[in-house]
Amino acid sequence: MHFIEALAAAVPPERIVQDADVLAAYARDQAAWAPVGRPLALVRPADAEQVRAVVAACAAHGVPVVPRGAGTGLSGGANAVDGCVLLALDGLDRILEIDPGEQLAVVQPGVVNDRLRAAAAEHGLWYPPDPASSPWSTIGGNTATNAGGVCCVKYGVTRDYVLGLQVVTGTGKLVRLGRRTRKGVAGYDLAALFVGSEGTLGVITEITVRLLRLPGGAPRTVVGAFGSLVAAGRAVAAVAASGIVPAALELVDRYCLRAVDEWRNMGLADLGDVLLLGRVDTGDDGEAAALQGCFDRAGATWSTRSTDAEEAEALFAARRLAYPALERLGPVLTEDVCVPRGLVPDMLGRIEEHAHAHDVHIANIAHAGDGNLHPLIVVPAGDEAARERAQRAFEAILDDAVALGGTVTGEHGVGLLKKRGMRAELGEDVLELHRAVKAALDPAGILNPGKIL
Amino acid sequence: MHFIEALAAAVPPERIVQDADVLAAYARDQAAWAPVGRPLALVRPADAEQVRAVVAACAAHGVPVVPRGAGTGLSGGANAVDGCVLLALDGLDRILEIDPGEQLAVVQPGVVNDRLRAAAAEHGLWYPPDPASSPWSTIGGNTATNAGGVCCVKYGVTRDYVLGLQVVTGTGKLVRLGRRTRKGVAGYDLAALFVGSEGTLGVITEITVRLLRLPGGAPRTVVGAFGSLVAAGRAVAAVAASGIVPAALELVDRYCLRAVDEWRNMGLADLGDVLLLGRVDTGDDGEAAALQGCFDRAGATWSTRSTDAEEAEALFAARRLAYPALERLGPVLTEDVCVPRGLVPDMLGRIEEHAHAHDVHIANIAHAGDGNLHPLIVVPAGDEAARERAQRAFEAILDDAVALGGTVTGEHGVGLLKKRGMRAELGEDVLELHRAVKAALDPAGILNPGKIL
Known part of the structure; x- marks a missing residue:
């Protein structure tokens, strides 16, 4: 046949x-x-x-x-x-169950992240992982890539919420991995192994996720403006050292602010060269004040805090609109390095040096509180020489992240773009373990071949 | 040679x-x-x-x-x-690093859980997983079994804190898995796979764990006494439905209370037939009151709440001393089933039925808030017939947990005692995936053979 x-x-x-x-x-x-x-x-x-x-x-x-x-x-x-x-798998888009007592949801892989969040909210529940793609990306894709987002700094990533999976194996069997209970150690944690495996070990056909209660009370937004990336990085390190765990701690640099201003005329760049956007969801004004104190002591040129939801939305829009605003300027090569939080200033400094050395524009947005940086390398459309310089800068930034004890990908995955970087990060012996696991679970080698490995 | x-x-x-x-x-x-x-x-x-x-x-x-x-x-x-x-590996007992800025610790596998907790506390930090064995058990063993404990209901299990591992593979290579950063998706999450693999995939030689800030403020203790296991189970389900997340929610039944009383003359059994012990660590008296309300509405015959640390310690002693008190009475066969939280009353009812049907004493302690029950089957020393009845009750309880959508082991692991139960829980296709992974990572089949699989 x-x-x-x-x-x-x-x-x-x-x-x-x-x-x-x-x-x-x-x-x-x-x-x-x-x-x-x-x-x-x-x-x-x-x-x-x-x-x-x-x-x-x-x-x-x-x-x-x-x-x-x-x-x-x-x-x-x-x-x-x-x-x-x-x-x-986008057509498999049914929310099969939301169980308020057990605080879990069972969904098909094509359910869009925001749709699950809205459905959970009807029960006073919350699915925290919030990648920037949440209006469009699916829980299946989020699970396959172990997606992160803005609130990870306090609430963790997709893996922290996946309890169980139904998957089709490389030999064409439909199996259930993981569990519905809060705890469970019966056998290997194959569900955890499949999360983030980017479709190379099996095809996810159903996901059971843990839900939290929706945080109560009005969130506080804390914003600081800084004269340089490195000063903002120092504020991030100060927050980490203080023990405050904000529900978001985002960085947006001047390239992004200007790009958003040019598009939407928001006047963001007037606030400062680099913005740090913090969110506190404990309802504790003292914690918001302490976060602002970290910003101020690290040299913020301006800072504010507020419980006004509209104002908060306007400021966080700088973060949300940065990527599409940059895409208007030309093809964007998106980095996703993650370094120890205390080394955020070093890494931001190195990124600036690479921009100069390779003569490319590098804008920065970052989940700064996690040390997860998204340098965005923008080149003019059709400029092949700039594109080659950008690619060299891209690889150099990956190597620097590894040199600082970090990783080439915090939340976007390896796919095709990070294969060299991942090999450099993991080394041959660990790659050998990867190949052994891949061969064990996909003996025909048909599942998303050439990705990751 | x-x-x-x-x-x-x-x-x-x-x-x-x-x-x-x-x-x-x-x-x-x-x-x-x-x-x-x-x-x-x-x-x-x-x-x-x-x-x-x-x-x-x-x-x-x-x-x-x-x-x-x-x-x-x-x-x-x-x-x-x-x-x-x-x-x-108990001799490899050095704490290699505690990094307050990154909130992580790097330890050798033989470091005792309580020692890590004490060392972290010197920096205002906290390693949450707290198995009952914490004064003696090691972080290496905790990692190999994905140990749980009392505070899991709010803070999760060992896997939620392991960032990275150094392991010796089945082919005798020393490799590093995982990371030091807060996020990271470079390649498969082999560190997560190794957590809970009970020494069958590799030997752990170093562990990097995430630490939290020590919770501030005086914890509240909330205690309720109930006339039956099922009434206490209803209170557990009510807490789950209320959305309150206590930092502990433990159940101790009359067999345990009496055994502790006989040993230490504490008068615990006078409080009631079954105790629920709750802890609230948010410093929020309202939350403690709400927890007590759940107990009362579910039919508590007596309840109290307190911020007195000494009183709390005395009440939680009922939990801590239950196991050694029972061991005084004869060999103890320890169960570790976990069921959906709402089914705790059903599972407790089934356990009582099995005790009657098999004519054995079954005492119950439970991490009730997680649905993680520890029925303790006690038989008189030397009574071989009772021992056989106990083993039949043990297997019947495992099957009931699976029938209720639960698992045969919430936190103790499969080892030798749960192999049949695990096979029944996972089914042949999932076992085949386990064997494939095992063969891939331990091709010589030398690593803890006969355990789990």
């Missing part, structure tokens, strides 16, 4: 798409600079059993499977490889 | 012990009912490199390696298998 016949036996014909325009639209994620292969077909399964049947057919015929959610990834992890089946 | 010569080449002679009495003392953990094999030798490595050399020698000669910390496990995970090398 030919593969296409096997595929036709696995799912109804209307679930298989081979139209070139549709394939092109589904063939890549948001990593503008990552290579893209030519897919064989797009399959839109209707349920987990169809996912299983497709993966089994692909395993039998040695055809690569590239799973994808909303395609909002920033590392090329969902990009097509030649001859692959693109497995689009 | 014979194996003993290879071992002698791996470590200095004084590190190898073959004395029968010493071997016997190191050959088992605290699971009184689990089988024990006859070890070949005990090795006490002085550093990670010696651990590596021993594992490499064992891999080359196909000799089993059974790693152990303090031997306080309750599932037989550290019990010797025939012809094994017992690898005693």
